[in-house]
Amino acid sequence: MNWISEWALPKIQTWLGRKEVPDNLWHQCPACNQMIFHKDLERSLHVCPHCGHHMRIAASQRIEYTLDEGFQRIELPRAPADPLRFRDQRRYADRLKEAQAKAGMDDAVVVAHGAIDGHRAVVAAFEFGFMGGSMGAGVGEAIVTAAKLAVLQDAPLIVFTASGGARMQEGAVSLMQMPRTVIATQMVKEAGLPFIVVMADPTTGGVTASFAMLGDIHIAEPNALIGFAGARVIEQTVREKLPEGFQRAEYLLEHGILDMVVHRGEMRASLARVISLLRDKRPAEPAEAAEEPAAPPAANA
Structure with missing residues (x-):
């Protein structure tokens, strides 16, 4: 009998409390079949970081x-x-x-x-x-x-x-x-x-x-x-x-x-x-410059 696995380990798990591991920590890409950690998938907006497949x-x-x-x-x-x-x-x-x-x-x-x-x-x-x-x-x-x-x-x-x-x-x-x-x-x-x-x-x-x-x-x-x-x-x-x-x-x-x-x-x-x-409205085009009035004719000498 292995007293560590049969007696000691259950006691320690009882004292520390058993933690359940979530089932959805990893996701498989349907295109390349690579496994992706759920936080990495969320950061990538559910786009596979390996092949670029856009998941639904x-x-x-x-x-x-x-x-x-x-x-x-x-x-x-x-x-x-x-x-x-x-x-x-x-x-x-x-x-x-x-x-x-x-x-x-x-x-x-x-x-x-x-x-x-x-x-x-x-x-x-x-x-x-x-x-x-x-x-x-x-x-x-x-x-x-x-x-x-x-x-x-x-x-x-x-x-x-x-x-x-x-x-x-x-x-x-x-x-x-x-x-x-x-x-x-x-x-x-x-x-x-x-x-x-x-x-x-x-x-x-x-x-x-x-x-x-x-x-x-x-x-x-x-x-x-x-x-x-x-x-x-x-x-x-x-x-x-x-x-x-x-x-x-x-x-x-x-x-x-x-x-x-x-x-x-x-x-x-x-x-x-x-x-x-x-x-966005286009900026108004600058108005055309007004034509300068013609110079008066020079006075006769």
């Missing part, structure tokens, strides 16, 4: 990474829950309650207002963890509310998209959010305010087919998946092999769909610079 983050984190301290989240109007009383293997109402409890939010979008490096802005961010960031009546209501707030505050509207498209459980009600969000963006533009879309991984389906492609400036995170239909569906339709990197941010930048691909660590500064360029 929560909508609340988007807001915190983008706006200056002191921003305010707004309470969004409640949309009708389960308007079609939809049911597949489970009731949609039950799925919705489960998603709300898990994400701690009413629907897939968070809206806040504040400043970005001193420039006023209204920010809406999609939560992909909420039913795949799908766009139902609640999401449409959030985008409309964000647009109205931007017009009221005379501030640019910035939307971070991360969505799988329309929410099938709401049927035609979900499809109606496409024209609603288009009208919302038009409100912002008619007020002379910038509408900036930042596309994160993934931005697909009805979100891409509506307001996400109507921005004054289109920005994306590196390697973000952006498109309407899936690559396999497109290949089967056109019966051709798609190019390498098709529907990725860098490919779309090369083909003129995007204006910028920006690293997450530089996103805040880039947005502030874009807002400054679009909103």
